[in-house]
Amino acid sequence: MTQKFNFDATDRSIVELLRHNGRATNQQIAEKLGLTATTVSSRIKRMEDANQLRVVAVSDFAAHGFSFLMEVAIEVDGRPASEVAQELAAFPEVFAVHLVTGRYEIDMLVALRDFDDLSHLLLDKFSQIHGIRSMTPAIVVDIIKYQFDIAPIEA
Amino acid sequence: MATIQLDDLDRQLIEQLGRDARVSNRKIAAELGVTEGTVRGRIKRLQQERLIAFTAITGLEMEAKSRLAFLSIQADVDNVRAIGRQISELPLINGVMITMGQFNILAICLFDELDCLVNVASDKILSLPGVHHVETSIAVKTFKYNTRVARITEDGLITGLNR
Numbered sequence: 001m002t003q004k005f006n007f008d009a010t011d012r013s014i015v016e017l018l019r020h021n022g023r024a025t026n027q028q029i030a031e032k033l034g035l036t037a038t039t040v041s042s043r044i045k046r047m048e049d050a051n052q053l054r055v056v057a058v059s060d061f062a063a064h065g066f067s068f069l070m071e072v073a074i075e076v077d078g079r080p081a082s083e084v085a086q087e088l089a090a091f092p093e094v095f096a097v098h099l100v101t102g103r104y105e106i107d108m109l110v111a112l113r114d115f116d117d118l119s120h121l122l123l124d125k126f127s128q129i130h131g132i133r134s135m136t137p138a139i140v141v142d143i144i145k146y147q148f149d150i151a152p153i154e155a
Numbered sequence: 156m157a158t159i160q161l162d163d164l165d166r167q168l169i170e171q172l173g174r175d176a177r178v179s180n181r182k183i184a185a186e187l188g189v190t191e192g193t194v195r196g197r198i199k200r201l202q203q204e205r206l207i208a209f210t211a212i213t214g215l216e217m218e219a220k221s222r223l224a225f226l227s228i229q230a231d232v233d234n235v236r237a238i239g240r241q242i243s244e245l246p247l248i249n250g251v252m253i254t255m256g257q258f259n260i261l262a263i264c265l266f267d268e269l270d271c272l273v274n275v276a277s278d279k280i281l282s283l284p285g286v287h288h289v290e291t292s293i294a295v296k297t298f299k300y301n302t303r304v305a306r307i308t309e310d311g312l313i314t315g316l317n318r
Contacts (some may be wrong), residue, residue: 005216015211022176022209044177052214057172058305063161063206066304071254071261082296089299097299100225100292107225107292111304138256142236145243145251150265151302153214 005050010035014043015053019149022055051153066111069095069140070118072126073104079131081105087129093121104136161206164189168197169207173303176209212302220247220265223294226276228260231285235259238285247275258290 007015010033017029026037026044033040047053061067076084081099085106089097096109112118126135161169167187171178180198184191201207215221230238235253242262243251250263262280266272276291 005214007217012217015213015217018211020210022211047213050214052217054212054302055176055209056174056212056303057169057176057207057209058303059169059173059207060205061304063169063201064304069252071252071256082298085296085298094299095301095304097297098223098225098294099296099298100294102290102292104292107294108299136257138254138258138261140252140254140261142239142253143251144236144239144253145249146305147249149210149212149302150215150218150220150249151212151300153212153300 005047005052007047007052010039011043011047014040015047018044018053018055022057054153061111064111065113066093067114068112069143070110070112071138071140072108072110073136073138074106074108075103075133075136076105076131077133081131084129084131088126091121091125093117164193165197165201165206168194168201172198172207172209215265218265220267222266222272223297224264224266224272224276225292225294226260226262226264226280227258227290227292228262228280228286229258229288230260230283231287232259234285238283241283242280245275245279247271258288 013033014029017024017032026040029040030037044053044055074084085097085099088094088106088108093110093112094108095111098107099105100107110121112121122135122137126132164187168183171183171186180191180194184194187194215223228242239251239253239260242248242260247264247266248262249265252261253259254261264272264275266275272291272293276289280286281289
């Protein structure tokens with residue numbers, strides 16, 4: 001288990017400003033919060049180094065031509081589930097892969113361009129991965145809430 | 156859905172800013188071999204067309220909620236949107252999708268203590284009228300979590316898939 005990172009009030013104020021405008025300069029942030037630009041810069045770096053902050057451009061599904069989303073629950077047999085998860089994570093269409101407790105071993109989110117993508121991915125790609133016993137897909141027909149700005153951050 | 160025309164430069168910008176949005180226009184321009192003005196103009200256009208938005212993504216530890224769980228829910232088919240909305244208003248729930256499959260709602264829950272998860276899943280959600288069954292899977296390891304692609308809406312907030 002990694003050691004917990006401690007955020008103080010200054011860290012939180014910086015993050016709040018960055019959530020609204022990720023491209024605000026250190027100087028602009030410093031002026032708003034009554035800090036120096038150097039402090040802002042080092043605080044951001046500290047949070048990024050601890051994998052607790054990423055300031056990024058989020059792009060729309062449309063920018064990548066994706067038009068629908070699907071959840072796929074996977075049962076693994078005869079192979080370590082972590083290995084299967086790693087292979088699945090390599091596909092660009094796969095947005096999230098988690099090892100989970102319960103009936104299935106792996107839960108993933110997949111974005112697709114069109115219906116042809118579906119058979120191609122499920123039948124030609126995923127089903128060729130050794131160790132997958134079954135795939136149970138659920139097509140996302142509506143998204144009521146999708147808050148992604150708090151998330152596990154990869155190193 | 157409208158087809159969006161992006162050229163290689165747009166794609167390179169999306170790729171680079173998707174890794175780190177705090178790089179200066181000057182540095183991007185130098186790397187891509189274009190002028191700073193071109194970079195500025197392209198970014199502005201991509202933002203205006205709601206193809207990109209700049210934001211901060213924080214790790215789970217910042218919120219003191221370090222675990223993630225998927226709640227697969229079976230709810231009354233004729234009222235599934237309304238039930239989904241009620242679930243989305245509950246604390247700890249950061250994602251709610253209506254699905255077609257074995258379950259008709261998928262909710263994502265961020266939590267720290269198991270008590271909190273049980274409270275949301277087995278008490279709050281299960282007691283909503285029209286909810287019949289909740290299956291909880293706790294994520295024990297994350298292999299991938301791409302937060303860089305989402306739905307960007309008019310008010311700049313980033314929400315779901317449906318425009």
